[in-house]
Amino acid sequence: MSTLNDLLGESKIFHNREVFSPHFVPHKLVFREKEINNIERAIAPALKGERGRNLFIYGKTGTGKTSCVNYVIDEIKNIPNTRAKISYVNCRIYNSRFRVLNKIIGDHLPTYAKRGYGAVDLYERMRNWIEEDSKIFVVVLDEIDMVKDLDDLIYTLTRINSDVKAGGVAMIGISNKISFKEELDPRSLSTLYEQELVFPAYYATEIYAIIKDRSDAGFKKGIISDDVLHYIAATSAKEGGDARFSLKILSKAGELGEEKNTQSITMKEAQEAVRMAEDDSVYDLIATLPEHQKLVLYSIALLTQSGGTYKKLTDGVDTYLFSGEIYNRYKSISESMKKDPKSERWYRKYLSELEMQGLIAAFESGKGIRGHTKLIKLLYPSKKTRDVLERDIFGLNPHAQKEEN
Ligand SMILES: Nc1ncnc2c1ncn2[C@@H]1O[C@H](COP(=O)(O)OP(=O)(O)O)[C@@H](O)[C@H]1O
Ligand SMILES: [Mg+2]
Incomplete structure (x- = not known):
């Protein structure tokens, strides 16, 4: 199937752009x-009317x-007469207990959801809905680590199981974050990780x-060679095996070819596309950081721009920052936003998280400079990092909605 755009535009490169969309399944x-x-x-147990065990998916x-x-x-939707109901929730958008409950109710009881009830009413309604014909309700919580009050959400969903006389809720949690486990309350952890x-x-x-599959489906025949595909595959494997x-990269390379009005996508477009995609993915990554990590990174970007104490002490060109000055800045930013700054212990955890994500580098200063301290360096351009974070933190982000309930 080609889109209207392809028909009108008569692209030399694209046969069907849709297969490159992030929403394409x-x-x-x-x-x-x-x-x-x-x-x-x-x-499977849900389809047979049993709750089964919760599943946690990580990768x-x-x-x-x-x-x-x-x-x-999609497979389940094609099975007739099952008592299993399912909701898929993207927690990047539905990022609080209230929003998740509201989304679930909206999926299955849309007229009720529109009335603007609070969390308690939603809970009651959901419980009755499950009980009325002993439904098994499967809720998929994708990017579950984005839920701000996750322990409350898990507790609420679990409580339904002890509240209902028949039927129940099964959870499937999905996360990209390695450190996610450590942040959970032990009770939520044992619930989720059945x-x-x-x-x-x-x-x-x-x-x-x-x-290869995708380019066969999306590009015109003979537009891209195997060598170029192998190059893109090898680069992506090195970057963490991210499909x-x-x-x-593939679709950007196509767009570049189209802009240049070429007949084929060569190594040149592929290399340029890699650079562009690398740039983008860093800023995507920043957008998914937990709030206080964002604030720490924001402090680092601000100090990098103004030049920290180290620069003043050494006349250095490299903008290393003292761990302590970052913490102070982070504290005052949090306070000015009326948020409780986390303790230094948490702060050190955030630094190592940011380091693990490849956003900053940390060095021990060695003796001489202020005894023994940690030096931090931002690994990406400070201006762009700062812009991305400001858009995100100060609410210009399209997903950042006002707080409800
Ligand atoms: N095994 C696969 N076969 C074909 N396409 C895949 C496969 N795995 C991932 N993809 C594609 O890669 C992209 C990312 O996959 P996604 O399921 O969103 O990953 P995740 O949720 O783990 O981040 C999607 O566009 C999907 O179409
Ligand atoms: Mg995903």
């Missing part, structure tokens, strides 16, 4: 039979978690197969 998910099978097995970005779960959800499924990163050969990243 491929019919065929290669190398994920085992994972799909595991998800099906986790949901780096672009390893196919969302696609595989949606694939299974079963665990890990999605491994893709190998270069696997990414090659994925983008989304490889598809982004």
Whole structure:
């Protein structure tokens, strides 16, 4: 199927742009039979009217978690007469207990949801809805780490199971974050992790197969050579085996070819596309950081721009920052936003998280400079980092809505 755009534009490159959209769900998910099978097995009890065990899915970005779960959800929708009901919730958008409950009710009882009830009413309504014909309700919480009051949400969803006389709720949580486990209350952890499924990163050969499929479907014949596809696959494998990243490169390379009005996508477009995609993905990553990590990173960007104490002491060109001055700035920013700054212990955790994500580098200062302290350096341009964070923190982000309830 081609879009109207393709017909009107008569692209030399694209046959069907839709297959490059981030919302496109491929019919065929290669190398994920085992994972799909595991998800099906986790949901199977619900189809038979039993609650089964909660499932937690973990894997780096672009390893196919969302696609595989949606694939299974689509399968279920085709099964007639099941008492199982399912909701898919993208917690990046529905990022609080209230919003999640409201979304779930909206999926299944849309007229009720529109009346603007509070969390308690939503809870009661949901409980009755489950009980009325002993439904099994499966809720998929994608990017679950984005929920601000997650322990409350898990507690609420679990409580339904002890409140109802029949039926129940089963949860499937999905996350890209390694450190997520540590931030959870132990009770939520044991609830959520009744079963665990890990999605491994893709190998270069696997990414090659994925983008080969997609380029056959999306580009005109003979537009892109195998060498270029192998190059994109190898680069993406090095960057963490992220299929989304490889598809982004592929479609950007196509757009570049089109802009230049070329007949084929060459290494040149591919290399340029890699650079552009690398840039984008850093700022996507920043947008998914937890709030206080954003504030710490924001402090780092601000201090980098103004030049920290180290620069003044050493006349250095490199803008290293003292860990202590960052903490002070972070504290005053938090306070000015009427948020409680976290303790230094948390702050040190945030620094190591940011370091692990490759956003900053940290060094021990060695003796001499103020005894022994940590020096921090921002690894991305401070101006752009600051802009992205300001848009996000100060509410110009399209997803940042006003607080409800
Ligand atoms: N096994 C696969 N086969 C085909 N396409 C895939 C596969 N895994 C991932 N993709 C594609 O890669 C992109 C990212 O996958 P996604 O499921 O969103 O990853 P995650 O949720 O783990 O971040 C999607 O556009 C999807 O179409
Ligand atoms: Mg996902």
